Amino acid sequence: MTRTHRLFQLMQTLRRLTPPITAQSLAHEMDVSLRTIYRDIDELRGLGAVIDGEAGFGFTLIEDASLPPLGFEDDELEALVLGLRDVSVIADPALAKAATSALAKIQARVPPKQAHRLKHAVLDARRYWRPDPPRIDVGILRQAAWDELSVHFAYQDAKGDQTERTVKPLGIVYMENTNVLLAWCHLRQDFRVFRLDRMDDLRVTDQSFRPHRVSLLRDHLARIRAEVDQVAKDRAHCD
Template sequence: MSRTHRLFQMMQTLRRLSPPVTARRLADEMGMSLRTIYRDIDALRGIGAVIDGEAGFGYTLIEDAALPPLGFEDDELEALVLGLRDVAVIGDPSLARAARSALAKIRARVPPRQAHRLQHAVLDAHRFAPQPVIRIDVSLLREATWDEVSVRFAYRDAEGSHTVRRVDPLGLVYLDRSNVLLAWCHLRNDFRTFRLDRMESLERTDLSFRPKRVPLLREHLDRIRCEIAPPAEDRARSD
């Protein structure tokens, strides 16, 4: 790891963890020696970061001179906090970490009054029904979806039947009780929705379906909307 990257990672860690952050905690988080942590704190202070504290008491990032302030209305800030905290609850591990990191970045760039408001927000997100355990690497699935390449995985349906599927991943949807993949399935030659917790042995292929993802996703979503929409006579009665 280069020194520049290490200093950047330390800033991110100071933003993410609840202050004050001890040197030992920083060393454990970053896999560094205490001597390196002390030296990097001095280096960050030397380039303009305002870091309060000292060895034995912990450190608090007061101001990051490298980042300009962001302007948000208070309601916008509340919406960001709630949305990112919800992602931290329902997202896969890498997405949850990204949400917490994004919150730390926002806190570092808003004015002090709003930073306090963000740190002690009155809104939070919880899910009392536990999410099913997901055994695949969802970050790999997201990457394949963006790159528009097919993936292959073993799948167990609601009846317990096992199949091997090759699909074109179109999008991920995070529902109340499960997370699902919207895809074009080559086995069924049709659109299908797959629960992530029923997928195993995910692998990325070299088969590209670019540039079909967006139009296929629109078609898939249109079909879902038609399937869940009430019949025309029901709609007429409700009017």
């Protein structure tokens, strides 16, 4: 492994692992000595990388916009193409446009050989049934989730019944051919799933639920996974 390639791999490892990352962990991942890790950390810092921490405490890479891009592995490009093309089909209009724009920017910034590989990627995403378009501004809903502010909206269920809901927005997921909001419902005092194409009159409230979004989302996803696993077990038992 050349020195340049080793520095590149170290940057990638610092990005991939959960910080703070001990020198011992880095040495194990890179299959090099602790001395080499310390020397390479100093080298990266000298090149402009902002790496917080020191020996005995672990290291954290702080991304610096002034650093030049390090490029992508070929498999990483394939993954980006697959993911962004899928987003351009299933996401709300604003996010779909952003995915197409991001793909064009990546293609313009990678080396010519990789740009060709990106343009003519082997992997692709095709969906012949697009989700029904949302009736709300999903960008506002996403921001409310980031800001951890409850939202209020009108909702029409599968039977056509109308209700008013105030919820803690936790995340937006493409599920069962439609985009849904995972949320904690104030009315039901429980987790609920709401289809974006059945929501109207979205309004962001001043009710903060910070810093609980991440933990609530984790619990909500765990419940969904448990329900899916139970359905699979029931089907297997019937077979």
